[in-house]
Amino acid sequence: MKNMNRRKFLSVSAIVGAGAIMAPHAAVATVSAKNENGAIPTRVLGKTGLKIPILSMGVMRADNPAVVRAAYNAGLTHFDTAHGYQNGKNEEMLGEFFKDKDRSTFTIATKVKANLRSPNFETEYEEQLNTSLRRLQMDYVDIFYTHAIDSLGELNDPRLLKMLQKFKSEGKVKYVGFSTHANKPTQIDEAIKTGVYDVCLISYNFKLNILSEVDAAIQRGVDAGMGFVAMKSMTGGVEDAAGKRKVDGAVCLRWVWQNKNITTTIPGFTSFDLLDNCLEAAHRPDLDANDKKYLAGLIDKNETLYCQNCEKCVSDCSKHLPIPTIMRAYMYNYGYKQPTLSKDTLMELALGINACSGCNSCTVKCPSGFKVADKIAAIMPVVDVPYSFLT
């Protein structure tokens, strides 16, 4: 509890509540002290009308309810999970934490991937939502995203649109949205055309190489009433696979908040220190000259973890492998240190561990400098590792 006298600690303790005091002291004290300076700025999420702090919690990787508690007590109100995160344990953790909280003090988003190839898609999709609601111990979620949309054919599939509208009319979800990493401008325009989607969860960070196109599409979405939530704002959190070159997350968040069309960000902090770093940013959200200099120093480096999803590699590759998704799985493992999520992502592709077998030389030329074949070889073996050995 260094840097904090007893009087100040007691006043802060009153703010954060008894539960948070049980968490590691140094971290909680720091988090709480930052919260004394006033509320986190809020923005409205498009036509949903939801007023949300610019900082939300991406719960994806968090497995410590004390971190969720600290975030909630520090003034965060929006929490983002998914049906598949931690094999459902992520939703269960949130359910346990929020079961005795006033439902008007928080909003929850969850996501389910639509398996449109299945002949039983409708039944399966509904059962997955029902399972998520059971785990969350809630009658409804505030935002239900169809997860990781890769193509326009998915986004505007009439069966999917019908199910989303059904969930909404039954009151199981308040608003519907989609999450996407690829073809963002086209996906946003298509989503506007459907008239169904209220919210878009989009990968958005200072390294985006088609920033002006993405910003213009976001503006069109906002004009049509859609709300935008940013993810992958820290470009993977680290710059190298060894995790040694850390990215300053606070600066990355400030960069995102420059765009007033982005309502909130969902960084996936897992510790009190990382939460503190995000709160520090939220309480001083304007990007300054030093921040700009820092980001400029990162922008020209060859990428190691953050894939732009430009999809050039897919046409370069003799087997047309879904390389952007494999690169995302690589980032989950080496950037986020989440091998289970990495394995889940790869299992959906059903490629086996020898995805490149039979191909003698790699023809992919990635503009970001990724050595794609090496990364594929490094990540695919996780598919064969039993879940019990993974975190």
Ligand code: SF4
């Ligand atoms: S070419 Fe490189 S940056 Fe573009 S999608 Fe493929 S791996 Fe990602």
Ligand code: SF4
């Ligand atoms: S080595 Fe792999 S990624 Fe490269 S062209 Fe061959 S199959 Fe595609």
